[in-house]
Amino acid sequence: MSGPQRVVIAPDSFKGSLAAPEVAGAIARGWQREAPDDEIVQRPLADGGEGTLDAFLAAIPGAQRRRIRVTGADGQPSDGSWVWLPPGAETPGGTGVVELASACGIETLGGRLRPWDAGTEGLGEAICAALDSGVTRLIVGLGSSASSDGGAGMLRALGAGTRDARGLPVAPGLRGLREVAEVDLSGLRSAPSGGVIVLADVDNPLCGPRGAAAVFGPQKGLLQAEIADADASLAAWARHIPAPADAPGAGAAGGTGFALRAWGGEIESGAAYVAEVVGLSALLTADTIVVTGEGAYDAGTASGKAPQVVIQLARSAGARAALVAGRIDPGAELSDLAAAVSLTELARGAASALAAPRHYLELAGQALARQLSASR
Template identity: 55%
Template sequence: MRARSIVIAVDSFKGTIGAAAAAGALARGWAAARPGDEIRLLPMADGGEGTLDAFAAAVPGARRMPVTVTGPDDHPVDASWVLLPAGDGSGPTGVVELASTSGIELLGPDALRPWDAHTRGFGEMIAAALDHGVARLVLGIGSSASTDGGTGMLTALGARFLDDRGRPVAPGARGLADIARADLTGLRPLPPGGATVLSDVTHGLLGPAGAAHVFAPQKGAAPDDLPRMDAGLTRLSTVLGGDPDAPGSGAAGGTGYALRVWGADLVPGAGAVADLIGLSAALAAADLVLTGEGSFDGQSAAGKVPTHVARLATDAATPVALVAGRIADDVAVADLAGFAASVSLTVLAGSVAEAMADPARWLAEAGASLARGATDA
């Protein structure tokens, strides 16, 4: 049996297992069935949870830098950013993930705070990376707990948002409508190489398709809250300036907008992560790539990790297999046509509940199943 080169480039299986752990489980299953194969783990992300893991696992010399920050509910959170070594002489890069500092997963389903949750911890982590002297920032902004328009982040970086009496406004969405003036004189500058923001959201900041109306309900906001939250974001944009309609401005409760005002560039997350971890070169040297995510559905074709990996694999003439927690009923046959094989953990386990209860076990089983089905070229 000829040894084969396998690349595993999966996203996190949201809410059940991170990208690095998912890749490791698939690798264990594959190795059990085909122990002679060479397996390379390149866990992926699109800017949400798992972004730090992707860089830490894929970039040689990457170091986690622990910091305690203020969580979205004001409780301290022990988190970290990732320091990437300078590869081109331009200086080190700092990777900061909003999900681990100001993310919704830090709040239980019964502890969501739609009006008071904020992004201050995200800004504190960015400040820690700047204090270390990074030359460039890569910022993942998925999985936000708040709709504060990024004011918490900017405040942690030195901005001040004041009411008509010159007092700091309340944090979170609660204070947005009271903003009369934004004082940016103390706002820290971008590092020399700038900041690249990873996001798979293209919504603008305001209106029916904006941050409040589309995403705030996921964070605990009631229908009656949405017009008032949108009005607060409108007030923020009037005072702060910038372009609230720019694609991605609505990401992370408006944090995308605030980062644009700061001077950062927003890019599609999956593509940027793939570039930074050298995925294309790895695929060109591989015999097969395994990719996947928790739920492969009708939106997956719009640029999420599995579709992006499949596109790169096609360019490299490398077969690609899909592993998903579930493959939704709305997935068209054409959406699966680019995959040489596909496995649903729900089908393997017999139910969604069983698959979610022990994802590592079923990912290993999926890896073994795909390996047993592999034939020598």
């Protein structure tokens, strides 16, 4: 066995359980117990959903969390935040990082799904708070959305007007889209001079069989019998907005990607962008091990989720990649991995793994260190 090695721990969050920094910390503790001389570097990741703010805070010196009060997905006041990044050559006012998940995400509803009424006003209010501070660039993370309102609530918070045939304001959420007869964008706040980067983990269009309602609506509480109506409502909304409804990522976060494109946003792969910002590729060499992970590793991971991005970067660098996941689907592709650990198998059941995730993540880190050190 050779001497100490560099181990980079770069997981996504385990949705509904632990944030990415907590996951990385637990794996690191377990690894260090088994191989105390190894150099451990933690780079928690995100794909635009929950944990995006934490990833920037952990990776960017001088980053600051700014607390705000916003309208939650259920229309009630909610605590939120955004992250300020220090100025650069192209961003003299700094960069604001805003995350839909923390402003009006599905987790904020506490299990009380409201598929027709949940809105995105909170995201627009968080964007306004960042603009009011003087930032000259915005990064908007999409993911974990509770709403399928096509971004209408966000646009209203930014100054747009949406009215029905009688000239009255429409109801919030997907329900209101059915009544929209007029959209006035003349009062919309200007995007910052440095641009708007939109981080998404899906490339779905707004409407159709791969659209926001058909693919993601059931996760937010839409019944199968309601999907056609919801899709038609989004299509009607699209006719009022100057953006391509069939563009990749337009269907992200219930159609918020579509609205952000109309505001001038450029949609990018969230996981790949965050990995670049945190400098992950620069840490990977042929003698490096990188450990990634997420709550459920399945066929959907290959569509650009954080673990897949890490595995691709490891392959390019000749580094060995390992995986820790809450659950590994039997049909998931594991050929590019040097090792993989399922917490469900380690704990002999999903309930036990969910009851003590830190404990089993530490055990997983220890098991990976033992296995990969022995194979050197």
